[in-house]
Amino acid sequence: MTAGNGRRDGSPYAPHTDADEAAMLDAVGVESAESLFDIPEDVRFDGEFGIDATDERDLRESIANLFARNEELTEFLGRGHHAHYVPALVDDLSRRSEFLTSYTQYQPEIAQGFLQALFEYQSMLVELTGLPVANCSMYDAATALAEAALLANRLRRGASGHRVLVPEHLQEGRLGVLENYLDGADMEIGNYPMDDGAVDLDALSDLVDDETVMVYAESPTVRGVIEENLSEIGDLAHENDALFCLGSDVVALALLEEPASVGADVVVGEADALGLGTSYGMGLGIFATREKFLRQVPGRLVGASEDAEDMRAFTLTLQTREQHIRKERATSNICTNQAWVALRTAMHIAWLGPDRLVNLATRAVTDARDLAARLDDISGLQAPVYDRHHFREFVVHTDQPAPAIANDLAGRGFAVHTLDDHHLQVCITDVNADAADRLVAAFEEVA
Amino acid sequence: MNFDQARFSRDDHYEPLLSEKDSTTVEVDDDGVLPDDLTRDELTLPGLSEPQLARHYTRLSQMNYSVELGPYPLGSCTMKYNPSFTEDVAADPNAAVHPDRSDRTIQGTLGLLHDLQEQLAEIGGMDAVTLQPPAGAAGEFTGILIAKAYHEARGDDRSEIIIPASAHGTNFASAALAGYDVVELPSDEDGRVDIEALDAAISEETAALMLTNPNTLGLFERDILEISEMVHDAGGLLYYDGANFNALLGRARPGDMGFDIMHYNVHKTFATPHGGGGPGAGPVGVVEELAEYLPSPMVQETAAGYELTEPESSIGKVHGFGGNWLVLVKAYAYIARLGDSGLSDASAKAVLNANYLASQLDLEVPYGPFHHEFAATSGDRDAADVAKRMLDYGVHPPTTKWPELVSQAMLTEPTEVEDKASLDDLAHAFNAAYADSDEALETAPTKTSARRIDQVSAARNPRLSWQALGDDE
Amino acid sequence: MFEIPDDRKYLESHEWTTTDGDTVKIGISDFAQDELGDVVFVELPDEGDEITAGDEFGVVESIKAVSDLYAPISGTVVAVNEDLFDAPELVNEDPYGDGWMLELEPSSSDEFDDLLSPEEYREQTE
Structure with missing residues (x-):
């Protein structure tokens, strides 16, 4: 089998000609690339993976055939x-290689385009939530919820307990992720019951106490119910010095009560409902909060600044919250996020x-x-x-x-x-x- | 090579914000579909036509550097070419299924996931692989949760994770997220794990040692078998950070080196696009003894076809659903396209490129022999300034001032996709910037869309939305 | 090369403290502000909080670094330099003057003796 482009076996995406390779080896002063590997004999791998290289056309056909085994329902x-x-514009423009094949904007002067798009995404979420700070993405709604609970816990370090109250009807994945994220912080999860599909206020009122660091409610719920008592839920949380975290999604936020106006301290949820389409559960987590929790926000933030010519320009900012600087004391371990999905979601919102x-x-x-x-x-x-x-x-x-x-x-x-x-x-x-x-x-x- | 990045500007800003092009306020639900108190009153967003948006985003794209524009040698980031066809493969409408579909109706999706699980296991020398973690850091967290579950199941309560000081920041943060104390390990004078310090750090509290190999200086931890024995003798587990796995494909496997758990960064090693910061995917492989703790669900092949199953003592979920599906498809396509010979060649060329580039630099590279990346030092020049000046030569600079072991570090990873001419351009950019005047360095960059951006102003006076911009005016 | 005034005492972690008899003021040294670079954020306790010598009482941040602040003296916070919240650059511009951070009512007078003298601190920074 040839690797394509008329060259020998090897990666079709390594462009070296024989002459170049020889010149490079010569410059380095070795006989072969193989001799550059400083790997002791006793851990060398001499086997095969058993994966055959495949021509692009054959491969596309075989993967298409594989997907064709999915039933069309x-x-x-x-x-x-x-x-x-999802409008064609989103696919077309988000797949421009300048966006798709760029890295995190650690050199902002050469990455203004993506930074501006993420700044615009953050701004759209600020409008939709009414909260002044939105980060430029979490993995999905489940991890965003977990991060919100951890934020609440950090703010209440002195609290007598570390309980997060969540609805009885919570999507299984969200509950599972929350359990795993809270385990390391010695936090616990309490369930409050639902009454006819919405929050049972009396029951919640009995459960919220000074050991509660956060009350989480959703609107719409995982069963599609629009919650009617958000302000009351927020009041219950606040009366007990707990945060009120509201779960929603980017479309619902355009219609339902503005989270800030019902007292939400953090808004999490799904933004991928716009921009991504059905993709086997791949997500885009919303994370928006109040100004006073700014230093506790997980993940990346894009901010405006000025450049040396006094032009407005954008940059990642407040990075001391993040793992590459604060290491084990960072607000989160997140590094790679869902930036490209956020770009698509912003495009979709703008298109609508x-x-x-x-x-x-x-x-x-x-x-x-x-x-x-x-x-x-x-x-x-x-x-x-x-x-x-x-x-x-x-x-x-x-x-x-x-x-x-x-x-x-x-x-x-x-x-x-x-x-x-x-x-x-x-x-x-x-x-x-x-x-x-x-x-x-x-x-x-x-x- | 001459370079001028596109630059659309007007007055005191570059391309206007969407909100500056239009801001439309609409009344919400004036038909009374819902009771008044359940809806917001109004919503203000840009209301632009499709042609206006096409122009906006095309202009923004032109003010953004990418792998398809030029070299992007960020150390430990593996910015390699992302094959075009993988985008088309991932866009197949038959692949766009909901995660709650019943197993028997999505045999194609499950089949691909199953094959990818198997292939990654083989490539890493692991026995079982989960595809659920949506990024490398999520993979680390998953791996540490597995280690925790393993120790707890044995009634062995351990409190510490050992991590070399030169490791990626995510290692520390992931260990802390799982509730562990971090024990930081110094490097020896050769830039590798200090065996004596490791010996002193290991105790019955050691849950795991997290290692990157080759490490963040590109050096292979030659004593890996001894390290493995030391950790295992103390009852700990060995964790492999896969960020630098592009150096080893087909030549060494973490499983054969004694690692019990590893994560793969498919957005690095397996060429899925970084998308301006994500999405990635961070599958986690484990040895047989740990397979029962993997997240749920796993894809299993049975006589009846592919099925989702829950491992016996599963740690549960680390993502709401199955992780970053589109990314996994692209990784699968890349692996299948290259096969054994291509993957092995990719590593060979990645290592050759790093060594060739280093040989062409006027900057010193204090540690070696290195593999796919190296840490050059800009000596008495500020590495961040040298990097800014490199932008003017039309290349992306390396990772700067990290790892801290090398002062004024410029951690450089050209990857296998650069040809000799491109590496020569890159070397020229390095050398010219390094030799440039102090003034040139301090005023750089001058060829990019924006000039040097004031980081201090951004942090002292955070303006994080277009709504916040009005506050100053 | 860094200013180290003789009228105060220092901690190895680069905090300074000075007393007028009743209360003590706390800040960070010229050396510390230079190492950090442009300070962008300072987090301080509230008035009335109790702090303990050797414990963290706050955080000072630049763009690329975060530094914990350690208390040289135990006591009750009687004043906080609120100017730093809007103008953290005061820490860089005038670390021993307008860049002060806290004023404490000390709970013991002995602790002052355990701190580094200007000479001892100067040796440490050289």
Whole structure:
């Protein structure tokens, strides 16, 4: 097999000609590149990985064939990973190699473009959350939540306890990540119950105490419920000197109450709902907070400054919070983040503009309401299970076993969530809305 | 080579912010879809047309340096060429599936993940690999959680992680995040692990030693088997930071050196694009004895096909879902494209390039023999200033002032993708900047979109959003 | 080459302290501010806080470095230099004057004797 470009076996992306290689070896003063490896014999690897090099065209075909083994289902899926239509502009411009193949902006003078785009992303989140500080990304909503809890704990070092209160309905991945991040800080997680899909205020009130460092609530919840008592939840947290952390997503924030106005100290959540599309759970974590917690913020921040010609210019700033300077005392271990996803999300928000973004968010309410009503009309289904306002998704009660119904729907080309023996969850966005009639018809056959 | 970076400017700023091009306020939910008290009143964002946005972002892209524009020899960052075809492969609409799909309906996705798990295990000499960690630091954290779970399962409570002083900052932060105390290890006079100091540092409190090999000076830890024995005799585990793995492909495997846990930086070694700071992916490999602690889920091949399974004593989750899927696809495509011969050649050329570049420099390189990267010193010139001046020659400078073992360090990693002519350009930039006048260094850069940026002003008076810019005016 | 006034005492970690009999003032030395470079942020305790000799009482940051501040003397904080929050550059410009950080009411007078004299501190920085 040739490596391509008419050269011998080797990396198709190492451009050395034989003559160049000889000249370079000569300059270094060795016979072969092999002799440059200072690896003792007893740890040398002489085996094979057993991976055959493949021509680009063959490889593309074989990977396409592999992906073709995925069944083509129309997904009515959400629960922490949402897809909206991503305009071509986002793919086209975010894939420009100047963006895609650049590194973290440690030399800001030569990286103004990306820095400005990230500054704009931060600014959009400031507008959406009402909080003055937003970082330029966390990995996903789950790790952003965990980082918020750690921030709350750092602020309350003197507190008698270190408990974070989270809703009974929390996406499994978020809970799992939170458990792992809190373990090292000797923190604990408490669950508060939900009442008809929303926060049970009385129960929460009994649970919040001086051992609580943070109360976390979501709107919309993982089950799609729009929380109606955010201010009261914030008050409960604050009365006990705990932080109020609100989980949301970038589309919902355009419609629902502004987090700052309901007392949120930190906003976390999913920004990848815009810009990324369905990507097997890959994310972009929102992290926004108050000015007074600035020095405790995890991750990178882009700030404005001036250059030597007094022109406004952008740079990574307040880096003493970060691991490359503060090491084990850093606010987080994060280094590589989701910058390119943040670029895409900013492009998508800009493409929508405020009108279309608000319309998209409003449709998430009306489409879910309409679809739930249509399913509720089908014998054997009740939807939505919770008598609340919903955003994108809602829970459906099934008289017949839910797993069997989900299976039958898959047979008819649809994917929905199965929550338990008699509950399904359905999520509708602009991506699958045109298939809603067919989904309803399929439900009529299988419910 | 002459270089002038694109520079769009107007008045006292460069390309205007989106908010300066338009700011539109809309009333939210005036149709009353939701009760008033559940919605915000208004929203203010730029409302621009697609052509305006296309121009905005294209201009921004032109004010941004990248691997496809020129050499980017940041030490320990492995800025290699990102093959174009991998982007197309990752954009396959059949690959765009939701993570909650049932296993049997996404056999293609699971098949790719399974094969990547296996291939990474083979390349690292490990027995099992998780793909879930979304970055190198997340991989470190995952690996340390696995070590913790292993010790705890044996009723062996240990409190310390040993880390060489020259290690990446993430090592320290990840160990602390997992709740460990960090014991910092000095280097010996050759720039490697000081065996005596290690002996003194190891105790029954040692949960693990984290090592980068070759280390951050590009030096192979020749005593690795002895180090491994010392750590293991004390009941500790050995952790491999994969940031410098591009030096060793096909020549040495962490598993064969005695490492129990490792992370792979696929955005370094396996050529997935850095995207201006991320996303990356930090898969973690472990030896058989630790496989039961890996995060959940893993992809397993069964008679019925590929299935997601939970390891017996899993540490649980380190990402809300399965990590950075698109990045993993690109890494898979890169590995399959190169195969054994290509991966091995990549390392050979990476090491040759670093050695050739160093041979062309007027700067001293105090430690060797090095592999894919080296720490040159700019001596009595300020490394940060030399770096700024290098920008004017159309190259990206190396990592500066790190590791601290070398004063005025310029940690340089050209990677295998530079040809001789490009390395000669790079050497010229180094040498010319190094020899330049103090004035030239202090006023550099002058060919970039922006001139030297005031870091002190940015930090003393943080302006972190366009909303904050108005505060001064 | 660095200014080390004779009217005060020093810590190995580069804090200075001076007393007028009732209270003591604390800051960092000329040498320390030069090592740090441009100071961009200072974090200090609140008035009324108790601090203990040898313990960290605050943080001073430049662009690329963070330094803990250690208390030379135990006592109660009676004044904090709030000017530093808006103008941290005072630490660079006038480390022994306008760049002072804390004023304490000491809980013991003995601790003052354990500190480095200007001569001893000068030797350390050379």
